[in-house]
Amino acid sequence: MNRALLTNAALALLVAAVSAWLWLKPADAPGEPEFPVSALKPADVKTLRIGRPGAPDIVVERRPAGWRQVAPVEARADAMRVEGLLEVLKARSRSRLPAQDLERFDLQAPVARLTANGETLAFGAINPVTGEQYVLAGRQVYLLRPSYGQDLPARGETMASKLLLGEDEQPAAFLLPGRRVQRRDGKWEQSPPPGNAAALSQDDYQRWVDRWRFASSLLTLAAPGQPRGDQLVVELADGRKIELLAREEAGGWRLVRLDEKLEYRFAAEQRARLLDGPTAQPR
Secondary structure, three states, X not given: OOHHHHXXXXXXXXXXXXXXXXXXXXXXXXXXXXXXXXXXXXXXXXXXXXXXXXXXXXXXXXXXXXXXEEEOOOEEEOHHHHHHHHHHHHOEEOOEEEOOOHHHHOOOOOOEEEEEOOEEEEEEEEOOOOOOEEEEEOOEEEEEOOHHHHOOOOOXXXXXXXXXXXXXXXXXXXXXXOEEEEEEOOEEEEEOOOOOHHHOOHHHHHHHHHHHHOOEOOEEEEOOOOOOOEEEEEEEOOOOEEEEEEEEEOOEEEEEEOOOOEEEEEOOOHHHHHHOOOOOOOO
């Protein structure tokens, strides 16, 4: 028998052995029970409160226009951040203990609390063996992955939306240094007309307007007590006006929304993208 035949025969025997083992092996043992931490569904949450020792509580509420932060600052909330925090309500644990001797779990003075619709989850120590965190919910203590607690913000400003404009804020005009860009009779135009006016299409204008609509800051913070900068105005389709102050600082560009009393911090290159007006795309 040549080598090829021997190899094929060996492979056939191996396949047959594996098939037999798969057929005859006992069924998997049932997994460990998993205990749901909460019966509350994220979609049903109307109010969310995050508390840490020594810091003011962060409170967000679900509004018709989306999540709104109401404390310690008033601002549109980062919806993705809020939804991420609510994921803990869907968590399941393989360990559940009665809520006794809470000092063992550092739950007599938790490092953080999350309260959804009045239902509170308290976060305590990290188990040194499993690397999971003790979480008190109701009358039970659960072990959960530590990211749930680590993701809870320590500062109220970090929950504020990074988007400069809200979903319901549709621009109709921009009053910028040295130029006005507005929508008139269904078309965008500039005054005074730019030198490349003939080369600009409505698509070019719309791309530039979308830069404003979806402008996302690197960080949103409470504005300084006496903000300064160049004055800008964004007029909205519903008649509202958003007044802004713009200034450059080392390493970045700042926009302060006076109505929100928030400062949006952008990369330096964002200044030209927003203030220099639309640019003609090659055709």
